[in-house]
Amino acid sequence: xxxxxxxxxxxxxxxxxxxxxxxxxxxxxxxxxxxxxxxxxxxxxxxxxxxxxxxxxxxxxxxxxxxxxxxxxxxxxxxxxxxxxxxxxxxxxxxxxxxxxxxxxxxxxxxxxxxxxxxxxxxxxxxxxxxxxxxxxxxxxxxxxxxxxxxxxxxxxxxxxxxxxxxxxxxxxxxxxxxxxxxxxxxxxxxxxxxxxxxxxxxxxxxxxxxxxxxxxxxxxxxxxxxxxxxxxxxxxxxxxxxxxxxxxxxxxxxxxxxxxxxxxxxxxxxxxxxxxxxxxxxxxxxxxxxxxxxxxxxxxxxxxxxxxxxxxxxxxxxxxxxxxxxxxxxxxxxxxxxxxxxxxxxxxxxxxxxxxxxxxxxxxxxxxxxxxxxxxxxxxxxxxxxxxxxxxxxxxxxxxxxxxxxxxxxxxxxxxxxxxxxxxxxxxxxxxxxxxxxxxxxxxxxxxxxxxxxxxxxxxxxxxxxxxxxxxxxxxxxxxxxxxxxxxxxxxxxxxxxxxxxxxxxxxxxxxxxxxxxxxxxxxxxxxxxxxxxxxxxxxxxx
Ligand code: NDP
Numbered sequence: 001x002x003x004x005x006x007x008x009x010x011x012x013x014x015x016x017x018x019x020x021x022x023x024x025x026x027x028x029x030x031x032x033x034x035x036x037x038x039x040x041x042x043x044x045x046x047x048x049x050x051x052x053x054x055x056x057x058x059x060x061x062x063x064x065x066x067x068x069x070x071x072x073x074x075x076x077x078x079x080x081x082x083x084x085x086x087x088x089x090x091x092x093x094x095x096x097x098x099x100x101x102x103x104x105x106x107x108x109x110x111x112x113x114x115x116x117x118x119x120x121x122x123x124x125x126x127x128x129x130x131x132x133x134x135x136x137x138x139x140x141x142x143x144x145x146x147x148x149x150x151x152x153x154x155x156x157x158x159x160x161x162x163x164x165x166x167x168x169x170x171x172x173x174x175x176x177x178x179x180x181x182x183x184x185x186x187x188x189x190x191x192x193x194x195x196x197x198x199x200x201x202x203x204x205x206x207x208x209x210x211x212x213x214x215x216x217x218x219x220x221x222x223x224x225x226x227x228x229x230x231x232x233x234x235x236x237x238x239x240x241x242x243x244x245x246x247x248x249x250x251x252x253x254x255x256x257x258x259x260x261x262x263x264x265x266x267x268x269x270x271x272x273x274x275x276x277x278x279x280x281x282x283x284x285x286x287x288x289x290x291x292x293x294x295x296x297x298x299x300x301x302x303x304x305x306x307x308x309x310x311x312x313x314x315x316x317x318x319x320x321x322x323x324x325x326x327x328x329x330x331x332x333x334x335x336x337x338x339x340x341x342x343x344x345x346x347x348x349x350x351x352x353x354x355x356x357x358x359x360x361x362x363x364x365x366x367x368x369x370x371x372x373x374x375x376x377x378x379x380x381x382x383x384x385x386x387x388x389x390x391x392x393x394x395x396x397x398x399x400x401x402x403x404x405x406x407x408x409x410x411x412x413x414x415x416x417x418x419x420x421x422x423x424x425x426x427x428x429x430x431x432x433x434x435x436x437x438x439x440x441x442x443x444x445x446x447x448x449x450x451x452x453x454x455x456x457x458x459x460x461x462x463x464x465x466x467x468x469x470x471x472x473x474x475x476x477x478x479x480x481x482x483x484x485x486x487x488x489x490x491x492x493x494x495x496x497x498x499x500x501x502x503x504x505x506x507x508x509x510x511x512x513x514x515x516x517x518x519x520x521x522x523x524x525x526x527x528x529x530x531x532x533x534x535x536x537x538x539x540x541x542x543x544x
Contacts (some may be wrong), residue, residue, distance in 0.1 A: 017177050017204060022088040023312040023322035023358040031180040034203035036212050039255050043216045044202040045491070046143040049198025050170035058114035068193035069106040072099070079185060083154050084313035086179040087358065088322030089227050091314055097276065098155040101441035105159050108443040113166040116461045117468060126509055131478035138468040140168030142219035147210045147226045147233070150324050151279045151381075154181035155440070156247075158186050160222045160458060167222075167467040170199045174213050177206040178324055192510045211236065218242065220467065224281075226379075228451050234455075245363060245456035245466050248450060249379040250407030251285045253400040254436065256297055256423065257289040257393070260412035264434075266300035268412070272436035273307065273349065273385035274363045277323045278332075281453075282408040282430075282437045285380055288396050289388040298367065298387060305348040305363050310356065310515045322358045323382060329359045332382030335375040336364060339386065344369045348382070371402060379405070397425045406450030410436045426449060484522055496522055 034042070072079060080094040087094075122134040132224070142163040148157040157173055164171045175183025187202035203209055207229070207405040214221055214236045224247040237244045254263045255274060272284035289297045311467040313321035323329045331354065336350055349364030361383055369376055369386040377387055390396045400500045402410055409428040413419045419433030430439050440447050440459070448457035457463045484496065496518045503511040 005364060006220065008343060010519075017180050018207065019086055019179065019181050021085045021358075022324055022326075024355075024359070025358060028082075028085045028229040029181045031184060031204040033205045034085055034209055039203050039205075039209060039212045039216050042203050043143055043145075043213075043218055045198035046170035046201060048173050049196050050140065050142055051166070052297070053165075053170060053196070053199055054168040056168075058117075058166065059523045061146070061168070062110035062113070063107050063163055064190070064193050064195050065110040065166065068112070068190045068195070069103055071189045071192055072106075073103060075189075079154065079182075082185060083312060084177075084321065086153060086182055087150060087276075088311075089313050089320040089324075091320045092316070092318075093275060093312075094154070097439070097441065098152055098343055101443070102155050102158045102162075103444035104161050104441075105147075105459075109162050109166045112358070113163075116464050117167065122472075125507060126504065129509060131481075132474065132476050134447070134472060138167070138465070139470050139471055141467060141469055142169060143217075144169045144171050144220045144222060144467060145213045145216070145218035146171055146173045146222045147213060147225065148173070148175055150176035150178035151276060151281070152440075153182040154186065156224050159443070161186060161190070162277045162289075163458070163464055164222075164467050165195075165199065167464060168530045169467060170242075171201070172213060172216075172218065173200065173202045174205060177204075180204045187329050189412045210396060214242070215239070220244070222458065222466075223247065226479070230454065232236075245448070245458060246454040247281070247380070247456075247458060248407075248452060248454040249405060250281045250283070250453050251283055251377070251379055251403045251405040252408045252410075252428070252437075252448065253286045253288060253403070253426075254284045254410045255390075255396045255400055255412065256287065256289040256293065257396075257411070258292045259417070259418075260434075261414065262293055262296050262341065263300060265412040266297055266304060266349065268410070268434075269297075269301055269385060270304045270308070271415070272410070274305075274320055274383045275437070277320050277361070278363075278385075279324060279328065279381050282289075282440060284385060284436060285401075286403075287385055287387040288377055288390050288399050289387060290396075291391055294387075294389045298365070301385070301387070302347045302365055305365055308363050310353060310360055310362065312356075312358070320360075320363060320383060322356070323362050324359070326359050328381060331360050332361050332380055332384060335373075335378070335380045335382075336384060339366055339369055339373045339375040342370075342509045344373065344386070348355070369398070377403070384397040393422060397422060401425075401427045405454045407453035408432065408437065410434075429453065429457075484519060488525075492518075492525075493522060 016032050017028045018030050021028050055265040064097040080091045084091045089188040115137040119135050124134050146160045148216050161171050190200045222322035227248045230246040230248045308319040310320045311318035319426045338472045344366045345368045347365040349362035353360035362384040366386040406428045409426045410432040411419045411422045427450050444460050446457040446462040456466050499515045
């Protein structure tokens with residue numbers, strides 16, 4: 001149920017959101033803001049529609065996903081241009097980082113969900129020898145509420161929509177107020193794929209609409225956004241114990257060891273830090289490079305940074321587009337300003353673009369940084385890469401782990417074995433060896449953070465399991481026999497229980513077999529006493 005306070009707040013607000021292109025300031029479009037009543041109605045409709053949907057086979061559900069996929073593919077250019085206009089990112093990047101991975105994810109979950117969620121037998125050890133069997137089935141949750149950010153307005157919500165639907169749920173999606181048209185486009189694609197309307201509803205609005213959705217009685221909230229909002233969502237969901245997955249911010253480190261391929265590592269740092277203008281949760285936000293190779297690495301990085309082309313996203317040759325909002329650009333300015341005031345050196349960029357009018361910030365490399373600076377501690381979420389040096393592997397690991405965040409990290413070395421060893425010491429949900437940032441695009445692998453980067457997972461089997469209720473079914477195939485541990489306690493039973501503690505609980509059937517005579521005696525005695533009870537009852541009946 002929504003609180004009265006939330007309803008009052010909704011009543012006060014404006015009725016539409018205007019989406020602007022951050023590169024040009026032009027209006028992209030307007031959408032109405034869903035009222036609290038509309039959100040409640042959407043959840044109600046979703047609940048009704050889900051009942052029938054949950055009875056559909058995986059094959060039937062997959063048909064809708066694949067039809068929606070075909071529509072998205074047919075309209076790839078239009079969708080990518082819309083994403084670019086709402087976010088500022090290059091069209092090419094909208095295709096490579098949003099369309100390609102989701103088209104892949106759609107076919108993957110359409111084809112594989114039946115396999116990933118197949119009922120599973122559980123080996124229950126010696127209980128199995130006693131005629132018992134257990135298995136797990138995965139049931140849909142009901143209605144899933146998805147609240148998504150503006151930085152990947154197509155890829156993030158769409159992946160969760162597809163997985164939720166394939167798992168048999170219905171969805172109410174609240175996109176970011178900065179990218180409402182991309183959110184509505186997702187709904188439109190599925191509608192034209194023939195999905196019944198209640199199964200996927202998009203409620204446009206701002207943070208207050210998101211807050212209403214959290215309290216609207218959904219069965220799960222999939223939230224992606226900042227740590228600050230994530231904590232608020234968790235608090236609010238706790239009132240009804242609504243489960244939440246929180247995909248939050250990051251301050252992802254990249255460690256370049258002395259034996260890394262320096263040119264490749266520099267190119268990776270460049271893309272990892274500056275794609276999407278640094279507005280990816282898994283952007284490289286801190287770079288630690290071994291002091292022996294630091295000079296060569298930094299020189300290469302600076303040269304490559306200066307060669308990047310910045311322009312409006314619809315221009316074919318733009319490497320970097322505009323930042324998605326002035327608010328985000330101001331955060332970047334504050335972080336860079338703080339770093340400079342504490343002694344950091346700007347090796348490239350360090351200011352908003354003087355030649356482009358919109359929200360453009362130049363790709364920036366900072367040196368002489370340390371962990372007292374905001375730019376090394378808080379999420380910058382912009383095109384800024386601070387670089388620090390280290391002397392030893394232990395120092396690099398310590399610096400990487402010195403953060404409240406733990407989303408992704410990367411280690412660069414020619415020795416894969418060394419890379420994997422270091423990866424295991426780093427506190428992050430994903431650690432890549434000789435790779436950077438992109439694994440959100442792999443449908444098969446789990447995505448999620450440690451520490452304040454979040455709770456739970458999206459993508460892969462672990463992500464799918466967040467969208468179902470596991471149910472354990474346990475069967476006793478020898479229904480006629482009572483259990484050894486039921487009532488009828490006696491000194492003999494006590495001796496058997498002590499024997500069970502010493503032998504059965506070792507997990508070794510040979511040890512348990514030594515108790516067989518005692519066990520049989522108790523079973524026979526119990527059968528006898530059951531027979532005695534029946535005889536007694538019969539006699540009483542006869543006497544009446
Ligand atoms: P926000 O936390 O500001 O917003 C995220 C979503 O929550 C938006 O739809 C927003 O609506 C909505 N919202 C705002 N207030 C509330 C509320 N009280 N209750 C419920 N919903 C609310 O994040 P941003 O959109 O600014 O996204 C950037 C952040 O997202 C960064 O920190 C980034 O690291 C993180 N992120 C994490 C990812 C991950 O996988 N771990 C992936 C991508 C981004 P509105 O926009 O309308 O205000």
